[in-house]
Amino acid sequence: MNNKEFLSELSARCDITVKEARQLVEGLTNVLADTLDDGDTFSLQNFGTYEVKMKKERIIVNPSTKQRQLVPPKLTIAFKASNTLKDKLKK
Known part of the structure; x- marks a missing residue:
């Protein structure tokens, strides 16, 4: 599964647009990166x-x-x- 397929599947399961799914994934990765950057x-x-x-x-x-x-x-x-x-x- 590539990124485009993942975003399509996520948007279908959560009943949101692909754009909103992309924003959710970007937000999650940013929080993950910031948390790991702090050493937590x-x-x-x-x-x-x-x-x-x-x-x-x-x-x-x-x-x-x-x-x-x-x-x-x-x-x-x-x-x-x-x-x-x-x-x-x-x-």
């Missing part, structure tokens, strides 16, 4: 939790040159699905 976790009931995690620095080896390189630490976004969502996917 973002939870949606019956869906899951997003949080920012720090990946440690590590050493990698380039397979073609056998040269070792240090990869610096970085922030990543982690998602953990709720049990309700997991149960729905199992069915």
Whole structure:
């Protein structure tokens, strides 16, 4: 499902226009981004939790040159699905 299909499905299920559905999705993503930018976790009931995690620095080896390189630490976004969502996917 792409973004256009998602917005069409959302607008049909919520009985709103596609433009209003787009505004809702943009608002949700903005709130999600702002929350994660502040370092907080973002939870949606019956869906899951997003949080920012720090990946440690590590050493990698380039397979073609056998040269070792240090990869610096970085922030990543982690998602953990709720049990309700997991149960729905199992069915």
